[in-house]
Amino acid sequence: QSALTQPRSVSGSPGQSVTISCTGTRSDVGGFDYVSWYQQHPGKAPKFIIYDVNKRPSGVPDRFSGSKSGNTASLTISGLQPEDEADYYCCSYRATYTLVFGGGTKLTVL
Amino acid sequence: QVQLQESGPGLVKPSETLSLTCSVSGYSINSGYYWGWIRQPPGKGLEWIGNIYHAGNTYYNSSLRSRVTISIDTSKNQFSLKLSSVTAADTAVFYCARLGGYGGGWSLTYWGQGILVTVSS
Numbered sequence: 001q002s003a004l005t006q007p008r009s010v011s012g013s014p015g016q017s018v019t020i021s022c023t024g025t026r027s028d029v030g031g032f033d034y035v036s037w038y039q040q041h042p043g044k045a046p047k048f049i050i051y052d053v054n055k056r057p058s059g060v061p062d063r064f065s066g067s068k069s070g071n072t073a074s075l076t077i078s079g080l081q082p083e084d085e086a087d088y089y090c091c092s093y094r095a096t097y098t099l100v101f102g103g104g105t106k107l108t109v110l
Numbered sequence: 111q112v113q114l115q116e117s118g119p120g121l122v123k124p125s126e127t128l129s130l131t132c133s134v135s136g137y138s139i140n141s142g143y144y145w146g147w148i149r150q151p152p153g154k155g156l157e158w159i160g161n162i163y164h165a166g167n168t169y170y171n172s173s174l175r176s177r178v179t180i181s182i183d184t185s186k187n188q189f190s191l192k193l194s195s196v197t198a199a200d201t202a203v204f205y206c207a208r209l210g211g212y213g214g215g216w217s218l219t220y221w222g223q224g225i226l227v228t229v230s231s
Contacts, residue, residue, distance in 0.1 A: 003155070036217035038156075045205060045224050046156065051217035089156050093216040097161060097169040099146070104155040 004029065004090055004102035011108040017078040020105045022090030023071060028100055030071035034093035037066060037075045040104075041086045050075060077107070085109040112136045114206050114222035121228050128193040128227055132206030133186075139164055140184040144209040146218065147180060147191045149202040157202075161209065162189055196229045203227075 005023040012018040022029065022037075029035055035053045038046035050056060050066040053073060063079045073092070077084055090102040118130035132145070139145065147159040160170040162180045170178050174193070182189040193200060203226050207218040 003157075032216075034214050034216040038218070040156075045221040046218070047221070048217050048219055051219075052213035055213055057212055057219070091156075091158070091218070093214075097144075097167075098171070099158040099161070099216065099218075101148075101156045101158055 002100075004092060004100055006088075006090060006102040006105045008103070009106045009108065011110055012077075012080045013110045014080050014082060016080050017076060018080060018107065020075045020077075020088055020090075020107070022073040022075070022092075022102045024073075024092055024100070025071055028092040028094040029068065029073050029090075031095070032093045033068070035066065035068060035073040036091045037064075038089045038091065039084075039086050040089065046089065080109050082109050112208060112220045114208065114220055116204060116206050116222045116225040118225060118227070120226060121230065122196055123231050124197055124229055125195055128191070128196050128200065128229070130191045130204055130206075130225065130227070131188050132190070132222060133188050134208070135187070137208070138184075139182060139187050139189065143211065144215070145182065145189045146207050146209055148205045148207060148218070149200075150205070150224075151199075151202045159191065159193075159204075198229050201227065201229045 037050035040046040053068045054066040113135045144161045146161040177194045179192040203224040205224045206222045208220040
């Protein structure tokens with residue numbers, strides 16, 4: 001079961017914006033609007049920050065936004081803050097009630 | 111507030127079966143939703159293992175299907191993971207999670223804190 005493709009790392013300065021891509025296929029990202037994103041700080045459990053491509057659960061700052069075009073989903077973090085430094089994972093529904101994760105992206109706030 | 115807590119042995123011998131339990135509080139498993147297991151080898155990314163519906167339907171990662179069993183015990187408000195014939199490559203932090211409660215229901219909305227399981231003789 002192939003993972004979704006994410007860049008291994010991205011970086012940005014405080015106040016800047018960064019975008020993390022997540023590329024799949026028509027069988028997952030491109031076929032369903034069920035992409036979610038997770039933030040994971042070292043030694044902690046993941047925390048979900050985006051669901052259904054572009055929706056934010058309550059409590060997640062509006063600096064975090066999601067989008068999708070074709071087989072690629074994206075997470076954009078605007079107005080970077082030091083506490084945004086973490087690993088980020090995308091996850092997509094794949095047919096027949098299964099899920100697939102991306103390989104993860106390490107965000108460094110310079 | 112939904113809370114999940116993994117429990118089980120932290121050390122398993124090669125070729126044996128890894129068994130973990132996830133205890134749920136703040137929500138009755140019998141009321142609905144899918145419940146899942148995810149693992150993360152040290153220093154690596156997340157891997158979805160499988161889901162179970164409250165009615166007992168199971169869905170597994172195709173790469174692990176031959177070795178994985180997920181079951182549910184609604185009387186104890188718990189669900190469990192068994193992974194057989196383990197090797198060192200199965201060493202990981204294992205997380206249990208609940209899906210759904212938002213939108214289409216395919217996001218992992220509540221997570222346990224995770225439990226490290228090491229496979230070693």
